[in-house]
Amino acid sequence: VTSLMYEGFLQTFTWINLLACLAGTVLGMVFGALPGLTATMGIALLVPLTFGMPADSALIMLTAIYGAAVFGGSIPAILLHTPGTPAGAATCIDGYQLTLKGQGGQALGISAVCSATGGMVSAFALLLIAPPLAQLSLMFGPAEYVWVAIFGLTIIASLSRGSMLKGLISGGLGLLIGTIGVDYFTGETRFTFGFSGLFDGVAIVPALIGLFSLSQALILAEERWHPQNRAILRFSWRECIPSLREYTRLLPLTLRSSGIGAFVGILPGAGGDIASWIAYSEARRYSKKRDQFGTGIVEGVAAPDPPTTP
Amino acid sequence: MTARRAQQGDLAAGVALLVLGACVVYASYDFREDGWLLPTVLSCLIGAGAVVLVVRSALGLHEEGPGDGGQATPQVSALSLERLRLPAILLLLTIAYAFAIPRVGFYVSSAVYMPVVLGLLGLRRWWIYLVTIVGFLAFIHLVFERTFLIPLPHATWP
Numbered sequence: 038v039t040s041l042m043y044e045g046f047l048q049t050f051t052w053i054n055l056l057a058c059l060a061g062t063v064l065g066m067v068f069g070a071l072p073g074l075t076a077t078m079g080i081a082l083l084v085p086l087t088f089g090m091p092a093d094s095a096l097i098m099l100t101a102i103y104g105a106a107v108f109g110g111s112i113p114a115i116l117l118h119t120p121g122t123p124a125g126a127a128t129c130i131d132g133y134q135l136t137l138k139g140q141g142g143q144a145l146g147i148s149a150v151c152s153a154t155g156g157m158v159s160a161f162a163l164l165l166i167a168p169p170l171a172q173l174s175l176m177f178g179p180a181e182y183v184w185v186a187i188f189g190l191t192i193i194a195s196l197s198r199g200s201m202l203k204g205l206i207s208g209g210l211g212l213l214i215g216t217i218g219v220d221y222f223t224g225e226t227r228f229t230f231g232f233s234g235l236f237d238g239v240a241i242v243p244a245l246i247g248l249f250s251l252s253q254a255l256i257l258a259e260e261r262w263h264p265q266n267r268a269i270l271r272f273s274w275r276e277c278i279p280s281l282r283e284y285t286r287l288l289p290l291t292l293r294s295s296g297i298g299a300f301v302g303i304l305p306g307a308g309g310d311i312a313s314w315i316a317y318s319e320a321r322r323y324s325k326k327r328d329q330f331g332t333g334i335v336e337g338v339a340a341p342d343p344p345t346t347p
Numbered sequence: 348m349t350a351r352r353a354q355q356g357d358l359a360a361g362v363a364l365l366v367l368g369a370c371v372v373y374a375s376y377d378f379r380e381d382g383w384l385l386p387t388v389l390s391c392l393i394g395a396g397a398v399v400l401v402v403r404s405a406l407g408l409h410e411e412g413p414g415d416g417g418q419a420t421p422q423v424s425a426l427s428l429e430r431l432r433l434p435a436i437l438l439l440l441t442i443a444y445a446f447a448i449p450r451v452g453f454y455v456s457s458a459v460y461m462p463v464v465l466g467l468l469g470l471r472r473w474w475i476y477l478v479t480i481v482g483f484l485a486f487i488h489l490v491f492e493r494t495f496l497i498p499l500p501h502a503t504w505p
Binding site: 082085202203205206209210212213216220222223225227228251254255256258259 | 364371374375378379380381382385386389390392393396397399400403430431433434437438441467468495497
């Protein structure tokens with residue numbers, strides 16, 4: 038097995054594979070940065086490009102597309118408060134606040150480095166402990182999923198800043214939106230008002246676009262009444278490269294978030310979007326600066342980004 | 348944002364949530380079997396939260412009195428019609444755009460919607476209009492309809 042891994046490792050560094058990786062990264066970032074196009078959609082749309090390629094190059098390209106698309110989703114999340122992918126929603130909270138403070142470049146750099154670290158950790162996790170993790174995921178039945186759902190709802194308590202009541206009402210509204218569409222148990226169509234597009238419920242991407250993009254567009258439209266909300270989008274490339282000291286400081290947080298991402302990623306039905314919220318919530322819970330989360334701190338960007346690339 | 352303005356917002360949100368909860372309970376009434384149960388329970392819980400929100404904010408406003416708490420700058424405290432005009436127009440335009448796409452097609456509706464929005468947002472240079480609109484539509488056409496053969500909505504009317 039080791040020799041095969043070594044051979045595969047060497048094969049990765051051929052010029053055609055590096056080129057495929059580069060092309061996949063660029064295409065993935067473009068797809069991820071466009072709100073409404075998810076990483077999975079990016080792969081689905083770009084699969085035809087790989088038909089004429091060798092299998093190893095095609096796999097490298099598809100992996101690069103996925104990883105880069107998920108990171109690409111953080112770019113508009115940080116700069117425009119509009120997540121490019123569902124997984125980038127948690128990054129909006131502190132990322133955009135950093136941009137308002139003029140530290141958008143720093144937030145982008147932290148996001149890129151932490152995403153890359155999370156991607157590598159997840160890749161090694163997949164390589165080394167995939168079989169036991171797969172067995173663990175097979176042990177998950179309905180009861181376990183109920184507890185995962187309840188655990189997800191408890192995140193409301195951690196994320197509700199200022200007013201728990203408003204957090205709980207918001208959570209209730211989210212659950213209520215989840216009842217739109219065909220009821221799985223009775224087959225009843227609920228709150229569709231005759232629109233066939235609502236039979237499957239409200240998909241996460243349109244919901245996020247409505248919640249973040251549309252509201253942000255309206256906020257930007259009345260920007261002259263809120264000069265303090267004007268984003269500072271000018272920054273140099275130098276600001277985008279985090280210092281080694283900062284990276285080292287954030288490494289434990291990044292590794293913890295990566296672990297959360299690897300665990301949540303193996304659960305069928307759960308993905309990077311859920312993992313990023315859990316990682317953000319856990320980072321806030323165990324942080325000494327928990328009161329500053331949401332006001333624009335780099336930990337709020339470093340926490341949700343790594344698990345989005347499992 | 349002043350405390351008074353936040354409480355006014357909470358009051359308005361609480362009333363809106365109560366109305367929403369009542370509408371959902373009413374709409375759930377006709378659902379067969381147990382399809383009504385979850386929406387009704389959720390609506391009742393949201394309604395209960397909304398009542399607490401309304402009472403809390405009403406008590407807060409009552410304690411402050413009519414003239415307290417308005418110390419913010421006039422720029423941000425005044426919820427004037429002028430301030431709401433542009434976001435409201437944009438929202439209405441976006442709703443109209445969403446309804447127009449299936450009827451007159453993606454390209455026509457986008458070609459109308461984009462310049463109107465850009466104009467409302469204060470763009471005055473004609474070449475930016477041209478580059479943005481033509482570039483965006485050409486990009487969408489090339490990527491989706493030509494490369495990936497994904498048909499975009501075309502006109503169904505007349």
